[in-house]
Amino acid sequence: MAKPHVLVLPMPCQGHVTPLMELSHRLVDHGFEVTFVNTEVDHAQVVAALGAASGGEAALGGGIHLASIPDGLAGDEDRKDLNKLIDAYTRHMPGYLERLIADLEATGRPRAKWLVGDVNMGWSFEVAKKFGIRVVSFWPAATACWAFMLKIPKLIEDGLIDDKGLPRRQETFQLAPGMPPLHTSQLSWNNSGAPEGQHIIFDLVTRNNKLNDLAEMAVCNSFHEAEAGAFKLFPDVLPIGPLFADREFRKPVGSFLPEDERCVKWLDAQPDRSVVYVAFGSMAIFDPRQFEELAEGLELTGRPFLWVVRPDFTPGLSKEWLHEFHQRVAGRGMIVSWCSQQQVLAHRAVACFVSHCGWNSTMEGMRNGVPILCWPYFCDQYLNRSYIINVWRTGLAVSPNADGIVTKEELRSKVEQVAGDAEIKERARLFKDTACRCVSEGGSSYENFKKLVTLLSE
Incomplete structure (x- = not known):
């Protein structure tokens, strides 16, 4: 029987490629075939870095196939400018992803049954649905960060921010007990690029909040004890972290630069x-x-x-x-x-x-x-x-x-x-033990990952 085929799509930034590549290795270990879709620029960097390490794409192991689509920017444009990158990819990548899905089928690859997509690429959930592909959303940052985004209507209602996401009051506040206090000037969408492009990121966030409803499951790279307050607010978000590809560090995680060994x-x-x-x-x-x-x-x-x-x-x-x-x-x-x-x-x-x-x-x-x-x-x-x-x-x-x-x-x-500081070291050691328990057999992240595997096997 053919292995279930999963498309994986990260936002085109190193910090998003890495956890989704780690998750892809885990899925391959559980019998899935993965097509990992990067932008053309990121794909070229990943392949070059893999080549430097030896064996190019083959170094990823058998179950991960690398594919790429354009991001809509010209070759020499600055992709560290998030406003510019997001504006381009939300407009251009949906059409390219549709073409890629059609091309994959034409080449005789097994039909993709699932998309595991970065929440920041919410537009891809609509593309997947067009093709009858089911969706799992993946959140690559702190669940608390997503919680602030999902609570935008409440932040507006409480007068902390205006309807453009900008702070109306200069103060430190806490979404819920156990969650990190944050100053209104430090909300993620107001600190991601040049202020004049802030509306691009805020629009993306509010649009993605709605598009996430198309996903049948939401998973994240965190663990329950690290963010108990956030998971109490959003119990449907399942932590499956801390993610890592393998204990021996042999499996490449999609680095854009060659690693100095x-x-x-x-x-x-x-x-x-x-x-x-x-x-x-x-x-x-x-x-x-x-x-x-x-x-x-x-x-x-x-x-x-x-x-x-x-x-x-x-x-x-x-x-x-x-x-x-x-x-x-x-x-x-x-x-x-x-x-x-x-x-x-x-x-x-x-x-x-x-x-x-x-x-x-x-x-x-x-x-x-x-x-x-x-x-x-x-x-x-x-x-x-x-x-x-x-x-x-x-x-x-x-x-x-x-x-x-x-x-x-x-x-x-x-x-x-x-x-x-002995106390800091001791607290760090205790969190290490807790994180290890969560991903070990019977731990909360381990059990949530099993739920994900069961869903993707349908």
Whole structure:
């Protein structure tokens, strides 16, 4: 009998591709065939990174087929501009997805029975329905983040925001007990790009809230104990996380950049709980002044550090300055352009994680019991910071100065506090144990994943 065929569609950003690729590997392990649909630009990056690792697409294993469709932007346009990206993909991708589904059938592939689609790609749920394909929605961020979106009518009614999503009052509020407090200026849709394009993201959110009704099940990359307040508000959202592809870190998770494998050997040579791991995800950009303060702050800690610096992380940085810095920290600091983050965070040598607080990073830190120093950049990362410092209390946050700069002295001081606080370390360890229980046989995430497999097998 043919394996059930599932289409998987992430929003075209690294932080959305990764958890859906992890979920795809899990589905393949349970006998499904997956067609993973990226945009053409993201597909090319994933294939190039896989090729660098060896074996190209074959490295994914037998059950995941990679497919791609255009995102509607010209080749050289800035895809880190979320307003521009979302505006293009909502207009152009529905037609391309229809064509892809028709083409897959024409090539004799088994008919897709299900779409597991990113909630941020709600338009795809309508396309699926046209073809008689059933829908499961996947939420890749904190369930609390989605809860704020689903509660927009209530936020408007309470006078916290206007009907365009902009704050009417400057205050910190809490949606429900146990949920992270958040300032009205830090709602995700108001912090995702240039203010003049804010309406594009707010419209997307409100439209997707309605389109989600087309899904027969909603799952998310979280676990019950991490977000008990949010799951009480929305009990129909089923947590199946923290997601990971495999315990040995052999299965690729769709990285857009080749992973530098030297860092694991380097970590092997460091003492237990000594290394400061620094990574700001795939979107954050630092100006040269902030980059230099961060670099010198790491130097001031006197600790070994592993720092992920993407090629596009700091435009305009002096090459001469960077070369001198490299020479000063040689042997103690390692700088790479990308790495297998889950493998790094699982390593015994890591003491703390200086993070932008993307949700994947937050879950990976939690799953491995690593204390976090929060340095959010945009979007939902302020909410995740609030979880870490106010609800779970498994980390601290940096405080920028009056110019908005996090100074080297501030970084050094906070790294020492996070890495040295016994209570933070103990709470992080307890959450690690809880996360492991949830995904182990009989755990809540394990049982929810079984429900998903049963539904997709229909």
